[in-house]
Amino acid sequence: MKHVVIIGAGFGGIRAAKALARSDIQVTVIDKRNYHLFQPLLYQVSTAGLSVDDIAYPIRAIVKGLKNVQFNMDEVIDIDLNTRRVIGKNGITNYDFLVVATGGTTNYFGMKRVEEYSYGLKTLDEAVNIRNHILRKFEEASFEDNPDKQRALLTFVVVGGGPTGVEAVGALSELIHHVMAKEYRNIDFKQVRVVLVEATNKLLAAMPNDLSEATVYTLTKKNVQVRLGVQVADFDGEKLSLKGGEIINTHTVIWAAGVRAGDLINKLNIRQDHLQRAIVNEHLQAPDYPDVFIIGDAAHFEQNGIPLPMVAPVATQQADVAADNILNLISGKPLGQFAFKDVGNMATIGRNAAVLHIGPIKLKGFLAWLFWSLAHIWLLVDFRNRAVVFMKWIWDYLFYERAARIITRQ
Amino acid sequence: MKHVVIIGAGFGGIRAAKALARSDIQVTVIDKRNYHLFQPLLYQVSTAGLSVDDIAYPIRAIVKGLKNVQFNMDEVIDIDLNTRRVIGKNGITNYDFLVVATGGTTNYFGMKRVEEYSYGLKTLDEAVNIRNHILRKFEEASFEDNPDKQRALLTFVVVGGGPTGVEAVGALSELIHHVMAKEYRNIDFKQVRVVLVEATNKLLAAMPNDLSEATVYTLTKKNVQVRLGVQVADFDGEKLSLKGGEIINTHTVIWAAGVRAGDLINKLNIRQDHLQRAIVNEHLQAPDYPDVFIIGDAAHFEQNGIPLPMVAPVATQQADVAADNILNLISGKPLGQFAFKDVGNMATIGRNAAVLHIGPIKLKGFLAWLFWSLAHIWLLVDFRNRAVVFMKWIWDYLFYERAARIITRQ
Incomplete structure (x- = not known):
């Protein structure tokens, strides 16, 4: 049974896990936090309108119903694309396919x-x-x-x-x-x-x-x-x-x-843009690594010559295409191309x-x-x-x- | 206008503030925290049933409607009963009457x-x-x-x-x-x-x-x-x-x-019991200081030869009597005696x-x-x-x- 590892339980990672659920594969979601965060309402926590747990939800509660999906709470410190291993603080996870959905972080532009x-x-x-x-x-x-x-x-x-x-x-x-x-x-x-x-x-x-x-x-x-x-x-x-x-x-x-891709993406040795995002191909794959998909804020994808913005709808739409393409690779079907539909x-x-x-x-x-x-x-x-x-x-x-x-x- | 200072915004302190509201006196509540905590449900926060702000409520929101009550967020580090001053980290507050409602803390029995x-x-x-x-x-x-x-x-x-x-x-x-x-x-x-x-x-x-x-x-x-x-x-x-x-x-x-009275009570130089509680008289006053009332977990009060337990109903009932007695002192009426009604x-x-x-x-x-x-x-x-x-x-x-x-x- 093929093993898909998804790094990151943000909008992209969770959507990918759901898209791969009930397939004949094994899925592991890894995140250093034990919750999925609904970032669009974060400012309401900072201004005392909502509580912490109104906009955060345990990842285990989300994947509980997905029989082939398991969760590891771990901080990934390195990724070896050649030996197909994700190295976390708590242990090493081997994969057949990898979805990098590590998201973005605040960009202080070096200040x-x-x-x-x-x-x-x-x-x-x-x-x-x-x-x-x-x-x-x-x-x-x-x-x-x-x-x-x-x-x-x-x-x-x-x-x-x-x-x-x-x-x-x-x-x-x-x-x-x-x-x-x-x-x-x-x-x-x-x-x-x-x-x-x-x-x-x-x-x-x-x-x-x-x-x-x-x-x-x-x-x-x-x-x-x-x-x-x-x-x-x-x-x-x-x-x-x-x-x-x-x-x-x-x-x-x-x-x-400003935002930029998180630092983990630097470990991949893939060409990046000025926001640290890894530049992916039209199937959302890492160049030279067809088993590695990068989505959401971690990925640089150009459409009509313009890089897509770092927003949730891009991440979720990419998650669907990346999940489909993993299933396509397994079943030997041609890969789909990603195209963002503006919502x-x-x-x-x-x-x-x-x-x-x-x-x-x-x-x-x-x-x-x-x-x-x-x-x-x-x-x-x-x-x-x-x-x-x-x-x-x-x-x-x-x-x-x-x-x-x-x-x-x- | 007489000035009553209440130290502590737990069950006793808040009840005393409400009992003294709309009187012809000025009331200041001092607490190092900006919220009143509903302690009986604290264990539900520790077991992930409730959020932090479900059981905590801003003190300013509570006293907002009480025209003669103001709140100082400050940590009291000393109390001078002779010069009638409460010494906080942020400043000194003079009082005519003092309500000590500083509550209890965990008792580790010296371990x-x-x-x-x-x-x-x-x-x-x-x-x-x-x-x-x-x-x-x-x-x-x-x-x-x-x-x-x-x-x-x-x-x-x-x-x-x-x-x-x-x-x-x-x-x-x-x-x-x-x-x-x-x-x-x-x-x-x-x-x-x-x-x-x-x-x-x-x-x-x-x-x-x-x-x-x-x-x-x-x-x-x-x-x-x-x-x-x-x-x-x-x-x-x-x-x-x-x-x-x-x-x-x-x-x-x-x-x-176990619980015991908080350490601030040690500064009063009043006789204490083995749980650090200050021993008060039948009017809830500190012996020798008729302008100082001590209530709730900070006070040792015996009824029928047995000290009252450190529970919220004792604190709120004592708050009512202490507030009444302050008004009695101001108007020259005889003081009421406290008697706990078991709820x-x-x-x-x-x-x-x-x-x-x-x-x-x-x-x-x-x-x-x-x-x-x-x-x-x-x-x-x-x-x-x-x-x-x-x-x-x-x-x-x-x-x-x-x-x-x-x-x-x-």
Whole structure:
């Protein structure tokens, strides 16, 4: 029986495992974490709207029903494509076919100090760290007599105007002005600054211009200072330096300005792009290694001369094709070619506000927000979480509440 | 305007703040954490049934509606009863009246190694640590080839047969045998041992004998080995030594064998009992300091010659009397005496099983469990959490699920 090893239990890895379930093969999923993370809602954990386990689900619970799929919780440290072995901290796994779905990580573009002092928004632990940090800064500000120091404590900067940055900054501003403003009597909330910094001249680059401009307008109305065409030079934990010389005094920088492939991909000795992604062929195979498929954020795939973006729909669609092609190889059939079907773009900006672009449909405001909410609830892994998240959102919508404002890890 | 400072936002502190709300006085609540913790359900976080923020609620959200109450998140490091000052890490607070509601902490009875290697079950961080640890031990066991080492990884010991120990061990056994047993194909679940160790010859000391014996019976049916009359001598992280010489090979000891007052109470220079509790007079005042009231787990109060137990109903009833007496002192009225009204005892043993003793009523089994569940949902601080917990319990009851099985903090 052929053995397929899938590294990574993100959107791509889990989808590949499901696509290979009930086949006459053995499948092993390896991930260093014991849960699948619903990354699109990570910013809601960082802004105290959802709990950690609302958007994370045990991998074992997912694969429980797939008879031929097993899970190894292990951190892969090397991959030997020639001897077909995956080397983990806990042991070595041999494979006949490999699916590399190791995903992406935050890209600090080599700025070491920014990496050290700012917060990424890619992992569950980072999201909880951001939540703890923001809540702590308000508690510190409530004790601070020096107005300059207080203002620095109350200045929050999100870098990056893609969906993650826009959603995070919108949720943060609402957390502060709708919820926390009622609870700190000795803080003047006019002192609070929430800033979104974007290097280009456009938010949500993938969106049509009018929706992009509507996003700027909506964020501004939600008390976010949107700074376009501004690049970060450095951050030392207290001073954010912008190119051109401006300095923003702040203790809080959330870095949503870029992603790149994770470092494991470097071990493959395959040609990579400037985001570390391995360049795959039209069947999603590693060049020279027809038994190795690379998908999702780990893979560089060009369509019409443009590399596909690092988003979940690319990963899941590639997972299906990679799984099919493994079955094709086993049964001696010709391989299918991958072609991404654009499913559209959407981003929520906050309460009653989102932008959505699907085929010919462009939508903004309440209807887009409703669609976004329902789509994301539907996409959550299990029904219990769907029900819980649905209820929390209804509740928070009605009562302007964020119950997860708990500072953990004293 | 008189200023009342309340140290501690547990059951006693929050109740005192509410009792003093809308009075013509100023109230400051100080706590080192930013949340009120619903401790009776902490064991459900440690066994992956509930999330951190299901049982924790921001103190600021609680006091938001109380116009004369403010909150300082600060760690109190000293109290000067003579100059009436509370000294915190962030600053000094003067008071006219003080309510010391600093609560209890785990009592390791001086066993330093046990304290270092076992897990207490008093704080949110401890509960999450236990959850992470248990889940990790199963993942490690799934890799372990040596049967003795595997068996040690799969041996879980809870020490202490009070309500916390009984509830924790019952929930742990169900987590393992109802949920995890379906998900680890290469672990033989007959190898798993869940042990409850109790030093006396009775579980749930406050219960009538028949309910206590029913508890042993029910736990045994739930695959828990109940060891009565057995005392712990030492634990080094891998070997639990019992008095008499027996050694249990285990990586997991949850210590629910005792509580004592927190260390802050030592700063008061008031006579204390062997659990560090300050001995108060019939009005709940510190002897010689009529402006200082000590309540809950921090206070030693004898009724009919027996010290009251360290449980939430004592704390809340004392909070009411202390608050009344502060108002009495201000208005020059005579002080009220405290007398505890027993509200009964209950403990849940797991699915469909609890024991309950309220006045003349003794109940066990499904009905007691239903009453326990509804009572605990009702007692949760806010409605959103009540609704979420209610839904999660219904769900987990129907589907034998524990969705919070997430190993955080990599």
